[in-house]
Amino acid sequence: MTIVKGDSRAWQQVLAHVETQLLGGDVRPGDRLPSERALAEQLGVSRSSVREAIRVLEAFGLVRTATGSGPNAGAIVIATPGTAMSTLMRLQVSATGFPVADIVRTRLVIEAGVVGDLCTSHGTSDQLTEANALLDAMDSDTLSAAEFLALDAAFHLALAEASGNTVIAAMLAGLRAGIEAYASEGASRIADWPRTRDRLRAEHRGILTAVHARDAAAAHSRIHDHISGYYAEIVPPTRNEGPN
Amino acid sequence: MTIVKGDSRAWQQVLAHVETQLLGGDVRPGDRLPSERALAEQLGVSRSSVREAIRVLEAFGLVRTATGSGPNAGAIVIATPGTAMSTLMRLQVSATGFPVADIVRTRLVIEAGVVGDLCTSHGTSDQLTEANALLDAMDSDTLSAAEFLALDAAFHLALAEASGNTVIAAMLAGLRAGIEAYASEGASRIADWPRTRDRLRAEHRGILTAVHARDAAAAHSRIHDHISGYYAEIVPPTRNEGPN
């Protein structure tokens, strides 16, 4: 079944053509797409339409483009869903298509699943070295709040990547990107930041400890309290002073 | 004339401009973007570059475009993440960026979270009417396998939507789209389809029953067995005849 939807627009024809070749295995990651001019001639559309389709493919993390000549130039098929997912989430949050609360709830679900997988999988010790290194880096007292939060995000992402599930890792990266602005802004409202920071450190260690101990129940409750606790702390205070 | 920061490409400048206006609340869903020609003049880029940016926004489900004149024409900001997520997943699976196994594992995690939320939330009875109606529709014996699977997908999506989490609903729609071809093709390999169909029906009823009974543990195990059981059944048999 081809993807023949309402391909009324020329650029959709190009997109469908590339997707068909992708599905059929005619082109695979690492391969180069035909040049824009050649693709335009093959499909009987203008180069502008081809470019619009390639732009979509690029935004979805399916191809990367490079100027010049040689094997590294042109549109090369890749498969990097992380940035695309992050962009999608960030833009949707910007347009209020995704409420922050829903993203946090989704994080709860996904990260609970991550630690559950980690507890039941085997040989996770070496896969968690990255997470451990990040926790050590977060022990530095010279970190700003923003730097700490960046390491925090990297830690959670490292957990997801340690589970070996690329889809979950990409989704978590997207979720994080969607609420990054919210989390950063909320941190600035925390009165006693050093206290919160120390609590987060301890909670991180506790999560990893539970994972190493294969204690799924403890890991689940700890990651849940960790995430929900932070967002409960940075939720804007109910102020009666100005509904305008 | 405009000083370029990291957005070396013109269309990225347009994208950044629109995103900034989105974040600042200057434009919100329902509003119209300036016309392509006006936007090009404002930002000092060509209309082609503006169009490429709008194409990305459209692919991400942030705007919809319409020809003609009047209030319904032009690029109108919307927020429909479902189709964008589905397209992203489908394309990534096509490019083998997302293994099917990872998508199934992610479904397990997310749908387990969905039923968990449904068990703890209040007043879910009316929100589950859609799911119940789908189950009734699936009781028809005149359905083809493809039709049954379509209703199956709709049922799972209805569960996610009943949880009220737009992010999870969009993600589940995307996950389903990514493995739709795989699930359909696998169904054709099932020897005793009526038997599998009846089993799926019973499992669906069992899931809903557990949700209504607020039995989170039962709902969790039943949705897990339901999903993993189906994909275990359609896993391709090891065959040596593979064409290179």
Place this chain on the structure above:
DNA sequence: CGTGGTAGCGTGGTCCGACCACAAACGCGA
């Protein structure tokens, strides 16, 4: 005065041709 049809206008959609910057491959000359 009311009504219906039509011309106008602005929109996105598409195509074309041109030029630029870039990078690799080529080829000529030292």
Place this chain on the structure above:
DNA sequence: TCGCGTTTGTGGTCGGACCACGCTACCACG
């Protein structure tokens, strides 16, 4: 043989042109 300029091909951008569409407003006719 080596080095460096030239050629070639790529994406990136721009401007212009035309089309189909759909609303708007106007004008002619009843």
